[in-house]
Amino acid sequence: MRIAIAGATGTIGRHVHAVAAARGHDVVSISRAAGHDLTRDDLVEALTGVDGVIDVVSISTLSRGRATSFFETTSRRIQRDGTAAGVRHLVALSIVGIDGVDSGYYGAKLAHERQVTSGDLPFTLLRASQFHEFAEQTVSQGRLGPLAIVPRALLRPVAAREVAEHLVDLAEGAPRGRVDDLVGPRDERLIDMVRALLAHDGRSLPTWEVRLPGAMGAAMASGRLRGNTDARRGTLSYADWLRQRDSRA
């Protein structure tokens, strides 16, 4: 198959690209680094001959307004240019447990989901929990001087690689609408994940756990982002993922 990956250079996009290529698919990379800006470029030519698009783009912001504008614009672009190019299937990734959390980045993901489910392209929508890699994203994005600011969060994290494998499985099949959520094997506190990561890497960075304000902060702290018991379960625990990390780099 010819599969386009929107966000192919990102945290999960890199894994999606590697999995799809390893399975022998013809992969088209969509990202600014690959020469395609989804907020403004015409993608019809890039998507011509593509069977399915896997949408894993993202923007790094907690602003609901900025993130909503980004996801609506990029998703509309994929829908419009994908339809014009003859794409038959859109596979999009969202986040477990965000129903009713209409604030911050999660509010924007709800807008993203609405865009996907109301668009012209037949779709499959997967919600996954936070990736194991979310700990590193938190450290790199949440710095206050010499401190790492860590949102209070009870999660059920999953390896991005396992999510990527599932996304490619879904892209290989027919559009299925919303499918079962995918979460990790164990509950983890984000602060513990961050501290374990820093210790594993030998980095001495002080951490400060804070409860983020608003509905988004409440959702993170309450544990609702862990999803329901009927979700699919990934198998690789955070501790095992961390141990394997050096050989994967």
Ligand SMILES: NC(=O)c1ccc[n+]([C@@H]2O[C@H](COP(=O)([O-])OP(=O)(O)OC[C@H]3O[C@@H](n4cnc5c(N)ncnc54)[C@H](OP(=O)(O)O)[C@@H]3O)[C@@H](O)[C@H]2O)c1
């Ligand atoms: N991180 C998590 O724990 C997690 C958990 C569950 C679901 N998700 C969802 O998974 C998706 C991907 O998240 P991620 O953490 O992998 O994101 P990420 O690491 O920030 O990667 C974002 C990707 O989007 C691309 N991108 C950004 N702006 C673009 C633009 N204007 N045009 C084209 N490409 C653009 C980036 O490439 P360039 O910079 O080269 O453009 C990059 O490849 C998001 O929908 C997120 O909500 C994430």
